[in-house]
Amino acid sequence: MKIFxxxxxxxxxxxxxxxxxxxxxxxxxxxxxxxxxxxLSAHEHGVSVLNIVQDKDKLVFEFEMPGFDVVGFExxxxxxxxxxxxxxxxxxxxxxxxLIVIANKANCEEQESSSxxxxxxxxxxxxxxxxxxxxxxxxxxxxxxxxxxxxRFSKKLDxxxxxxxxxxxxxxxxxxxxxxxEGYFTD
Ligand SMILES: [Zn+2]
Numbered sequence: 001m002k003i004f005x006x007x008x009x010x011x012x013x014x015x016x017x018x019x020x021x022x023x024x025x026x027x028x029x030x031x032x033x034x035x036x037x038x039x040l041s042a043h044e045h046g047v048s049v050l051n052i053v054q055d056k057d058k059l060v061f062e063f064e065m066p067g068f069d070v071v072g073f074e075x076x077x078x079x080x081x082x083x084x085x086x087x088x089x090x091x092x093x094x095x096x097x098x099l100i101v102i103a104n105k106a107n108c109e110e111q112e113s114s115s116x117x118x119x120x121x122x123x124x125x126x127x128x129x130x131x132x133x134x135x136x137x138x139x140x141x142x143x144x145x146x147x148x149x150x151x152r153f154s155k156k157l158d159x160x161x162x163x164x165x166x167x168x169x170x171x172x173x174x175x176x177x178x179x180x181x182e183g184y185f186t187d
Pocket of ligand 1: 043066122124
């Protein structure tokens with residue numbers, strides 16, 4: 001176990017060194033945002049964001065994840081092993097079931113899916129979006145969050161849900177990874 005922890009530290013030494021001074025600060029990228037509105041705005045390492053929006057029978061899930069949370073570093077991957085980590089992460093993100101699980105009863109089908117990584121200065125962010133169409137949307141009582149199981153560096157997920165008539169904002173972590181949504185998704 002000690003060896004394992006040592007290896008993790010070793011692999012991420014450069015990242016931790018770099019993050020020493022601003023680990024819990026929010027990072028603003030106003031300059032870059034002026035140039036490209038789609039680029040990353042502000043994030044806190046260890047806190048990913050999940051926005052969920054209901055549109056009739058559709059559910060839109062948008063994840064915004066600091067590179068730190070997903071691969072453990074935020075510099076642009078150049079070394080072979082880092083490139084591989086990014087590639088693997090994008091592969092995990094390509095299937096929404098690696099991030100969330102909704103009971104079969106809801107009869108949801110994926111309509112759209114996308115994932116990408118954005119690099120900006122010394123920071124990076126993974127963005128992914130999934131659109132599900134659910135025949136029995138009002139039956140959804142829970143959304144199980146698998147995100148923490150897929151990415152071992154992740155710590156917290158800041159969830160914002162906008163359903164037909166109700167809104168919810170909740171911070172969850174890997175010990176508390178079930179989102180209770182009973183009564184939220186009315187037809
Ligand atoms: Zn960052």
